[in-house]
Amino acid sequence: MTKKSDNTITPQVSADLELVRLSLIDANNFGQIIEKYEPKLLRYISYFTGLSHDSAEDVLQETFLKVFRNLNGFNQSLSFSSWIYRIAHNEAINYLKKNSSKDVLSLEGDDDEAASLIDILQSDDDVVKTVDKHQMAEKVRQVLKLLRDEYREILVLKYLEDYDYIEISDILKKPLGTVGVLLSRAKESFKQTAKKLQISF
Protein backbone atom coordinates (compact mmCIF):
# COMPACT_ATOMS: atom_id res chain seq x y z
CA MET A 1 0.00 0.00 0.00
CA THR A 2 1.46 3.35 -0.99
CA LYS A 3 0.29 6.19 1.15
CA LYS A 4 1.10 9.79 1.81
CA SER A 5 2.10 10.21 5.42
CA ASP A 6 4.79 12.83 5.01
CA ASN A 7 3.15 15.08 2.41
CA THR A 8 5.16 13.58 -0.43
CA ILE A 9 3.39 13.02 -3.71
CA THR A 10 3.40 9.33 -4.45
CA PRO A 11 1.94 7.80 -7.61
CA GLN A 12 -1.11 6.72 -5.63
CA VAL A 13 -1.65 10.20 -4.23
CA SER A 14 -1.41 11.84 -7.64
CA ALA A 15 -3.70 9.16 -9.06
CA ASP A 16 -6.24 9.86 -6.33
CA LEU A 17 -6.04 13.60 -6.96
CA GLU A 18 -6.57 12.99 -10.64
CA LEU A 19 -9.58 10.80 -9.90
CA VAL A 20 -11.06 13.52 -7.68
CA ARG A 21 -10.51 16.10 -10.42
CA LEU A 22 -12.11 13.85 -13.02
CA SER A 23 -15.06 13.04 -10.75
CA LEU A 24 -15.74 16.75 -10.31
CA ILE A 25 -15.90 17.09 -14.08
CA ASP A 26 -18.04 14.00 -14.69
CA ALA A 27 -19.83 12.01 -11.98
CA ASN A 28 -19.33 8.78 -13.96
CA ASN A 29 -15.62 8.97 -13.16
CA PHE A 30 -16.51 8.67 -9.51
CA GLY A 31 -17.09 4.98 -10.23
CA GLN A 32 -13.31 4.53 -10.41
CA ILE A 33 -12.91 5.87 -6.88
CA ILE A 34 -15.62 3.49 -5.71
CA GLU A 35 -14.02 0.50 -7.43
CA LYS A 36 -10.67 1.34 -5.93
CA TYR A 37 -11.76 1.80 -2.31
CA GLU A 38 -14.79 -0.49 -2.05
CA PRO A 39 -13.04 -3.71 -0.89
CA LYS A 40 -10.82 -1.97 1.64
CA LEU A 41 -13.57 0.18 3.09
CA LEU A 42 -16.03 -2.71 3.26
CA ARG A 43 -13.49 -4.76 5.20
CA TYR A 44 -12.74 -1.83 7.52
CA ILE A 45 -16.43 -1.13 8.19
CA SER A 46 -17.21 -4.81 8.74
CA TYR A 47 -14.40 -5.32 11.23
CA PHE A 48 -14.84 -2.02 13.01
CA THR A 49 -18.62 -2.20 13.42
CA GLY A 50 -19.15 -5.93 13.35
CA LEU A 51 -22.16 -5.35 11.11
CA SER A 52 -23.56 -7.97 8.79
CA HIS A 53 -22.40 -7.84 5.18
CA ASP A 54 -25.63 -6.16 4.01
CA SER A 55 -25.58 -3.52 6.72
CA ALA A 56 -21.90 -2.83 6.10
CA GLU A 57 -22.73 -2.32 2.42
CA ASP A 58 -25.45 0.17 3.36
CA VAL A 59 -22.93 2.12 5.41
CA LEU A 60 -20.47 1.96 2.55
CA GLN A 61 -23.01 3.31 0.04
CA GLU A 62 -23.79 6.22 2.32
CA THR A 63 -20.06 6.79 2.73
CA PHE A 64 -19.50 7.03 -1.03
CA LEU A 65 -22.49 9.37 -1.46
CA LYS A 66 -21.09 11.60 1.24
CA VAL A 67 -17.65 11.49 -0.32
CA PHE A 68 -19.15 12.56 -3.64
CA ARG A 69 -21.12 15.44 -2.09
CA ASN A 70 -18.01 16.67 -0.30
CA LEU A 71 -15.42 16.24 -3.05
CA ASN A 72 -14.81 19.99 -3.15
CA GLY A 73 -14.04 19.96 0.55
CA PHE A 74 -11.23 17.44 0.22
CA ASN A 75 -8.26 18.97 1.95
CA GLN A 76 -5.13 18.08 0.05
CA SER A 77 -2.99 18.32 3.18
CA LEU A 78 -4.42 14.86 3.92
CA SER A 79 -4.09 11.82 1.74
CA PHE A 80 -7.31 11.03 -0.10
CA SER A 81 -7.18 7.61 1.47
CA SER A 82 -7.16 9.04 5.03
CA TRP A 83 -9.95 11.43 4.09
CA ILE A 84 -12.21 8.72 2.70
CA TYR A 85 -11.55 6.47 5.72
CA ARG A 86 -12.45 9.37 7.99
CA ILE A 87 -15.80 9.72 6.27
CA ALA A 88 -16.35 5.97 6.51
CA HIS A 89 -15.48 6.15 10.21
CA ASN A 90 -18.05 8.93 10.78
CA GLU A 91 -20.73 7.11 8.81
CA ALA A 92 -20.10 3.90 10.72
CA ILE A 93 -20.30 5.71 14.06
CA ASN A 94 -23.57 7.38 13.00
CA TYR A 95 -24.99 4.06 11.90
CA LEU A 96 -24.05 2.42 15.18
CA LYS A 97 -25.64 5.25 17.15
CA LYS A 98 -28.88 5.01 15.18
CA ASN A 99 -29.05 1.22 15.22
CA SER A 100 -27.40 0.34 18.48
CA SER A 101 -29.72 -2.59 19.31
CA LYS A 102 -30.61 -3.83 15.86
CA ASP A 103 -27.41 -5.46 14.69
CA VAL A 104 -25.38 -8.05 16.45
CA LEU A 105 -21.65 -8.22 16.04
CA SER A 106 -21.00 -10.73 13.33
CA LEU A 107 -17.46 -9.83 12.29
CA GLU A 108 -17.64 -11.57 8.97
CA GLY A 109 -14.35 -11.52 7.19
CA ASP A 110 -11.55 -13.31 5.52
CA ASP A 111 -9.64 -15.83 7.63
CA ASP A 112 -6.27 -14.68 6.34
CA GLU A 113 -7.02 -11.12 7.38
CA ALA A 114 -8.05 -12.02 10.90
CA ALA A 115 -5.11 -14.36 11.29
CA SER A 116 -2.67 -11.71 10.15
CA LEU A 117 -3.86 -9.52 12.99
CA ILE A 118 -2.86 -12.09 15.57
CA ASP A 119 0.50 -12.64 13.89
CA ILE A 120 1.35 -9.04 14.41
CA LEU A 121 -0.07 -8.80 17.91
CA GLN A 122 2.05 -11.76 18.83
CA SER A 123 5.24 -10.48 17.31
CA ASP A 124 6.46 -9.34 20.77
CA ASP A 125 6.57 -12.94 21.94
CA ASP A 126 9.05 -13.99 19.31
CA VAL A 127 7.30 -17.33 19.02
CA VAL A 128 5.63 -18.39 15.84
CA LYS A 129 3.21 -21.19 16.19
CA THR A 130 1.87 -23.12 13.28
CA VAL A 131 -1.85 -23.46 13.77
CA ASP A 132 -4.79 -23.88 11.58
CA LYS A 133 -5.52 -20.44 10.11
CA HIS A 134 -9.24 -20.92 10.12
CA GLN A 135 -9.32 -21.76 13.82
CA MET A 136 -7.06 -18.88 14.66
CA ALA A 137 -9.13 -16.44 12.63
CA GLU A 138 -12.23 -17.59 14.44
CA LYS A 139 -10.54 -16.96 17.77
CA VAL A 140 -9.43 -13.49 16.70
CA ARG A 141 -12.99 -12.61 15.73
CA GLN A 142 -14.23 -13.92 19.05
CA VAL A 143 -11.84 -11.64 20.92
CA LEU A 144 -12.46 -8.64 18.67
CA LYS A 145 -16.20 -8.91 19.28
CA LEU A 146 -15.66 -8.32 22.98
CA LEU A 147 -13.40 -5.29 22.62
CA ARG A 148 -14.60 -1.72 22.89
CA ASP A 149 -15.41 -0.16 19.50
CA GLU A 150 -12.48 2.26 19.64
CA TYR A 151 -10.02 -0.53 20.47
CA ARG A 152 -11.36 -2.78 17.73
CA GLU A 153 -11.20 0.05 15.21
CA ILE A 154 -7.64 1.08 15.94
CA LEU A 155 -6.41 -2.53 15.77
CA VAL A 156 -8.11 -2.92 12.41
CA LEU A 157 -6.62 0.31 11.06
CA LYS A 158 -3.15 -0.50 12.27
CA TYR A 159 -2.86 -4.22 11.62
CA LEU A 160 -5.34 -4.96 8.86
CA GLU A 161 -5.39 -1.71 6.92
CA ASP A 162 -1.69 -1.13 7.60
CA TYR A 163 -1.97 2.56 8.36
CA ASP A 164 0.77 4.39 10.23
CA TYR A 165 0.23 6.58 13.28
CA ILE A 166 -0.04 9.82 11.32
CA GLU A 167 -2.69 8.42 9.03
CA ILE A 168 -4.63 6.93 11.92
CA SER A 169 -4.44 10.33 13.61
CA ASP A 170 -5.89 11.90 10.44
CA ILE A 171 -8.65 9.32 10.16
CA LEU A 172 -9.75 9.38 13.80
CA LYS A 173 -9.04 13.10 14.23
CA LYS A 174 -7.04 12.43 17.36
CA PRO A 175 -3.56 13.69 18.37
CA LEU A 176 -0.63 11.37 17.67
CA GLY A 177 0.00 10.80 21.37
CA THR A 178 -3.59 9.73 21.89
CA VAL A 179 -3.31 7.30 18.97
CA GLY A 180 -0.21 5.74 20.55
CA VAL A 181 -1.89 5.36 23.93
CA LEU A 182 -5.09 4.01 22.38
CA LEU A 183 -3.22 1.45 20.34
CA SER A 184 -1.20 0.28 23.28
CA ARG A 185 -4.36 -0.09 25.39
CA ALA A 186 -6.13 -1.87 22.55
CA LYS A 187 -3.33 -4.43 22.29
CA GLU A 188 -3.35 -4.95 26.02
CA SER A 189 -7.12 -5.29 26.04
CA PHE A 190 -6.93 -7.82 23.20
CA LYS A 191 -4.42 -9.93 25.12
CA GLN A 192 -6.36 -9.71 28.38
CA THR A 193 -9.63 -10.62 26.69
CA ALA A 194 -8.00 -13.59 24.99
CA LYS A 195 -6.60 -14.67 28.35
CA LYS A 196 -10.01 -14.40 30.02
CA LEU A 197 -11.56 -16.50 27.32
CA GLN A 198 -8.71 -18.95 27.78
CA ILE A 199 -7.85 -18.53 24.16
CA SER A 200 -4.24 -19.05 23.30
CA PHE A 201 -2.72 -18.19 19.99
Place this chain on the structure above:
Amino acid sequence: MSKISQNVLDKIKEGDLKPKPRWVFVFWNVMLIVSFVLAILVGALVTGLVILKFSHLEWGFIRVIGDGVLPGFWEVLPIMWLGLLLLVVLMASQVFEMMEGNYKYSHWIVLGGAVVSSLVLGGVVYASRLADVLENSLRVNLNVYEEMEAMTERRWNLPEKGLLPGKVVEIRAGDFELEDLRDNDWVVTANLEMIRRAHLQPNQMIMVIGEKTSDGEFLATDIKEKRAMGGTRMLKKIVIQKKKIVSPVPKVDEPETTSEVKKP
Protein backbone atom coordinates in the same frame (compact mmCIF):
# COMPACT_ATOMS: atom_id res chain seq x y z
CA MET B 1 -18.80 -2.55 -12.27
CA SER B 2 -19.67 -3.71 -8.73
CA LYS B 3 -23.15 -3.64 -7.28
CA ILE B 4 -22.25 -0.85 -4.83
CA SER B 5 -20.62 1.20 -7.55
CA GLN B 6 -23.71 0.85 -9.73
CA ASN B 7 -26.07 1.71 -6.86
CA VAL B 8 -24.11 4.80 -5.88
CA LEU B 9 -23.86 6.09 -9.44
CA ASP B 10 -27.58 5.42 -9.95
CA LYS B 11 -28.44 7.36 -6.83
CA ILE B 12 -26.25 10.24 -7.97
CA LYS B 13 -28.00 10.32 -11.33
CA GLU B 14 -31.55 9.82 -10.00
CA GLY B 15 -31.15 12.46 -7.31
CA ASP B 16 -29.22 14.73 -9.68
CA LEU B 17 -26.66 14.99 -6.90
CA LYS B 18 -23.82 17.43 -7.32
CA PRO B 19 -20.75 18.00 -5.17
CA LYS B 20 -21.29 20.93 -2.82
CA PRO B 21 -19.67 24.05 -4.26
CA ARG B 22 -16.24 24.99 -2.93
CA TRP B 23 -17.48 28.28 -1.45
CA VAL B 24 -19.57 26.32 1.10
CA PHE B 25 -16.40 24.86 2.57
CA VAL B 26 -14.53 28.15 2.37
CA PHE B 27 -17.46 29.89 4.10
CA TRP B 28 -17.52 27.26 6.86
CA ASN B 29 -13.79 27.69 7.46
CA VAL B 30 -14.13 31.47 7.55
CA MET B 31 -17.02 31.15 10.03
CA LEU B 32 -14.87 28.97 12.27
CA ILE B 33 -12.02 31.47 12.18
CA VAL B 34 -14.38 34.39 12.90
CA SER B 35 -16.04 32.49 15.78
CA PHE B 36 -12.65 31.65 17.21
CA VAL B 37 -11.41 35.25 17.03
CA LEU B 38 -14.69 36.52 18.55
CA ALA B 39 -14.52 33.98 21.37
CA ILE B 40 -10.94 35.01 22.15
CA LEU B 41 -11.86 38.72 22.06
CA VAL B 42 -14.86 38.24 24.35
CA GLY B 43 -12.66 36.09 26.60
CA ALA B 44 -10.11 38.91 26.74
CA LEU B 45 -12.75 41.52 27.64
CA VAL B 46 -14.27 39.32 30.32
CA THR B 47 -10.84 38.51 31.74
CA GLY B 48 -10.09 42.25 31.79
CA LEU B 49 -13.29 42.81 33.81
CA VAL B 50 -12.45 39.98 36.20
CA ILE B 51 -8.96 41.42 36.75
CA LEU B 52 -10.52 44.86 37.29
CA LYS B 53 -12.86 43.52 39.94
CA PHE B 54 -10.13 41.59 41.69
CA SER B 55 -7.72 44.51 41.56
CA HIS B 56 -10.19 46.71 43.40
CA LEU B 57 -10.75 44.27 46.18
CA GLU B 58 -9.05 44.86 49.46
CA TRP B 59 -8.16 41.31 50.29
CA GLY B 60 -7.70 41.99 53.99
CA PHE B 61 -11.33 43.03 54.10
CA ILE B 62 -12.65 39.73 52.82
CA ARG B 63 -12.82 37.96 56.14
CA VAL B 64 -15.11 40.72 57.46
CA ILE B 65 -17.70 40.30 54.73
CA GLY B 66 -17.87 36.54 54.90
CA ASP B 67 -17.03 35.64 58.50
CA GLY B 68 -13.81 33.99 57.34
CA VAL B 69 -11.40 34.17 54.45
CA LEU B 70 -12.90 31.41 52.29
CA PRO B 71 -16.57 32.36 52.73
CA GLY B 72 -15.56 35.97 52.16
CA PHE B 73 -13.65 35.06 49.04
CA TRP B 74 -16.74 33.21 47.79
CA GLU B 75 -18.88 36.30 48.52
CA VAL B 76 -16.74 38.61 46.42
CA LEU B 77 -16.13 36.26 43.48
CA PRO B 78 -17.57 37.73 40.28
CA ILE B 79 -19.40 34.47 39.57
CA MET B 80 -21.25 35.75 36.53
CA TRP B 81 -18.09 36.90 34.80
CA LEU B 82 -16.12 33.81 35.74
CA GLY B 83 -18.96 31.63 34.42
CA LEU B 84 -19.03 33.57 31.17
CA LEU B 85 -15.24 33.33 30.93
CA LEU B 86 -15.36 29.56 31.35
CA LEU B 87 -18.03 29.31 28.66
CA VAL B 88 -16.07 31.44 26.22
CA VAL B 89 -12.81 29.60 26.84
CA LEU B 90 -14.51 26.25 26.26
CA MET B 91 -16.14 27.61 23.12
CA ALA B 92 -12.82 28.95 21.79
CA SER B 93 -11.11 25.59 22.38
CA GLN B 94 -13.97 23.70 20.77
CA VAL B 95 -13.95 25.93 17.68
CA PHE B 96 -10.15 25.72 17.46
CA GLU B 97 -10.33 21.94 17.46
CA MET B 98 -12.95 22.01 14.71
CA MET B 99 -10.63 23.98 12.44
CA GLU B 100 -8.90 21.83 9.82
CA GLY B 101 -5.83 20.04 11.09
CA ASN B 102 -6.10 21.21 14.70
CA TYR B 103 -7.18 17.81 15.99
CA LYS B 104 -3.46 17.10 16.12
CA TYR B 105 -3.21 19.12 19.35
CA SER B 106 -4.32 17.53 22.60
CA HIS B 107 -7.42 18.90 24.35
CA TRP B 108 -5.37 20.05 27.32
CA ILE B 109 -2.89 21.97 25.20
CA VAL B 110 -5.75 23.68 23.37
CA LEU B 111 -7.57 24.47 26.60
CA GLY B 112 -4.37 25.72 28.24
CA GLY B 113 -3.65 27.88 25.19
CA ALA B 114 -7.13 29.40 25.36
CA VAL B 115 -6.75 30.16 29.08
CA VAL B 116 -3.28 31.68 28.63
CA SER B 117 -4.43 33.78 25.63
CA SER B 118 -7.39 35.06 27.63
CA LEU B 119 -5.17 35.96 30.57
CA VAL B 120 -2.57 37.73 28.44
CA LEU B 121 -5.09 39.62 26.32
CA GLY B 122 -7.25 40.26 29.41
CA GLY B 123 -4.19 41.81 31.07
CA VAL B 124 -3.81 44.09 28.07
CA VAL B 125 -7.51 45.03 28.26
CA TYR B 126 -7.13 45.85 31.95
CA ALA B 127 -3.86 47.75 31.57
CA SER B 128 -5.23 49.84 28.72
CA ARG B 129 -8.23 50.82 30.93
CA LEU B 130 -10.59 49.32 28.38
CA ALA B 131 -12.05 47.24 31.20
CA ASP B 132 -12.93 50.46 33.09
CA VAL B 133 -14.68 51.88 30.06
CA LEU B 134 -16.54 48.62 29.46
CA GLU B 135 -17.71 48.35 33.06
CA ASN B 136 -18.91 51.95 33.07
CA SER B 137 -20.69 51.43 29.79
CA LEU B 138 -22.43 48.31 31.06
CA ARG B 139 -23.49 50.11 34.19
CA VAL B 140 -24.94 53.02 32.26
CA ASN B 141 -26.61 51.05 29.48
CA LEU B 142 -27.73 47.86 31.20
CA ASN B 143 -30.26 48.28 33.99
CA VAL B 144 -29.99 44.61 34.86
CA TYR B 145 -26.26 44.90 35.32
CA GLU B 146 -26.66 48.03 37.42
CA GLU B 147 -29.20 46.24 39.61
CA MET B 148 -26.97 43.22 40.02
CA GLU B 149 -24.06 45.42 41.01
CA ALA B 150 -26.30 47.23 43.49
CA MET B 151 -27.15 43.88 45.06
CA THR B 152 -23.45 43.07 45.29
CA GLU B 153 -22.82 46.46 46.85
CA ARG B 154 -25.47 45.91 49.49
CA ARG B 155 -23.48 42.98 50.81
CA TRP B 156 -20.92 45.52 51.96
CA ASN B 157 -23.53 47.35 54.06
CA LEU B 158 -22.28 46.01 57.40
CA PRO B 159 -22.50 48.69 60.10
CA GLU B 160 -22.35 46.05 62.83
CA LYS B 161 -18.98 45.00 61.47
CA GLY B 162 -17.69 48.55 61.10
CA LEU B 163 -18.49 49.23 57.46
CA LEU B 164 -21.01 51.83 56.40
CA PRO B 165 -21.27 52.64 52.70
CA GLY B 166 -23.77 55.23 51.53
CA LYS B 167 -24.66 58.66 50.23
CA VAL B 168 -23.83 61.89 52.09
CA VAL B 169 -27.01 63.84 52.85
CA GLU B 170 -25.90 66.76 55.00
CA ILE B 171 -22.54 67.86 56.41
CA ARG B 172 -22.09 69.62 59.71
CA ALA B 173 -19.03 70.60 61.77
CA GLY B 174 -18.54 67.43 63.76
CA ASP B 175 -20.78 64.98 62.01
CA PHE B 176 -22.74 64.35 58.87
CA GLU B 177 -25.87 62.54 57.81
CA LEU B 178 -25.60 59.52 55.57
CA GLU B 179 -28.13 57.31 53.84
CA ASP B 180 -26.77 53.77 53.61
CA LEU B 181 -27.25 51.28 50.76
CA ARG B 182 -30.40 49.92 52.42
CA ASP B 183 -31.90 53.44 52.70
CA ASN B 184 -31.34 53.74 56.45
CA ASP B 185 -30.34 57.16 57.83
CA TRP B 186 -27.27 57.54 59.98
CA VAL B 187 -25.57 60.32 61.89
CA VAL B 188 -21.87 59.76 61.47
CA THR B 189 -19.53 61.38 63.94
CA ALA B 190 -16.19 62.33 62.43
CA ASN B 191 -13.49 64.84 63.23
CA LEU B 192 -13.00 67.85 61.02
CA GLU B 193 -9.69 66.70 59.63
CA MET B 194 -11.25 63.49 58.44
CA ILE B 195 -14.14 65.31 56.82
CA ARG B 196 -11.77 67.76 55.11
CA ARG B 197 -9.52 65.04 53.85
CA ALA B 198 -12.45 63.21 52.29
CA HIS B 199 -13.70 66.41 50.57
CA LEU B 200 -17.24 65.48 51.50
CA GLN B 201 -20.10 66.88 49.48
CA PRO B 202 -23.84 66.20 49.58
CA ASN B 203 -24.89 63.25 47.38
CA GLN B 204 -21.36 61.91 47.35
CA MET B 205 -21.03 58.14 47.65
CA ILE B 206 -18.56 57.17 50.33
CA MET B 207 -17.57 54.31 52.60
CA VAL B 208 -17.22 55.02 56.28
CA ILE B 209 -15.12 52.73 58.41
CA GLY B 210 -15.54 52.75 62.14
CA GLU B 211 -17.98 51.51 64.74
CA LYS B 212 -21.72 51.52 65.25
CA THR B 213 -22.36 53.27 68.56
CA SER B 214 -26.15 52.97 68.66
CA ASP B 215 -29.09 52.68 66.29
CA GLY B 216 -28.64 55.28 63.60
CA GLU B 217 -25.30 56.48 64.98
CA PHE B 218 -21.84 55.62 63.74
CA LEU B 219 -18.39 56.70 64.82
CA ALA B 220 -15.98 57.10 61.88
CA THR B 221 -12.32 56.17 61.95
CA ASP B 222 -11.80 56.61 58.21
CA ILE B 223 -13.72 57.81 55.18
CA LYS B 224 -13.03 56.64 51.65
CA GLU B 225 -14.06 58.58 48.59
CA LYS B 226 -15.76 57.34 45.49
CA ARG B 227 -13.49 57.40 42.46
CA ALA B 228 -14.35 58.92 39.15
CA MET B 229 -14.99 55.74 37.18
CA GLY B 230 -16.93 52.66 38.10
CA GLY B 231 -19.87 53.18 40.41
CA THR B 232 -18.94 50.52 42.92
CA ARG B 233 -15.24 50.94 42.81
CA MET B 234 -15.09 52.98 45.93
CA LEU B 235 -16.69 50.10 47.79
CA LYS B 236 -13.94 47.85 46.68
CA LYS B 237 -11.10 50.22 47.44
CA ILE B 238 -11.69 50.13 51.13
CA VAL B 239 -8.70 49.79 53.33
CA ILE B 240 -9.81 48.06 56.44
CA GLN B 241 -8.63 49.92 59.44
CA LYS B 242 -7.27 48.25 62.45
CA LYS B 243 -9.52 48.81 65.43
CA LYS B 244 -8.16 52.23 66.18
CA ILE B 245 -11.11 54.34 67.20
CA VAL B 246 -10.46 58.04 66.83
CA SER B 247 -12.18 60.25 69.35
CA PRO B 248 -14.86 62.37 67.85
CA VAL B 249 -14.26 66.07 67.68
CA PRO B 250 -15.85 67.95 70.58
CA LYS B 251 -19.27 69.10 69.60
CA VAL B 252 -19.89 72.81 69.29
CA ASP B 253 -22.99 74.25 70.90
CA GLU B 254 -24.61 75.27 67.63
CA PRO B 255 -23.42 72.94 64.88
CA GLU B 256 -23.39 74.87 61.66
CA THR B 257 -24.81 73.23 58.58
CA THR B 258 -22.75 73.54 55.48
CA SER B 259 -22.74 72.03 52.05
CA GLU B 260 -19.00 71.61 52.09
CA VAL B 261 -16.37 71.92 54.75
CA LYS B 262 -13.97 74.68 53.78
CA LYS B 263 -10.35 73.84 53.62
CA PRO B 264 -8.06 75.76 55.98
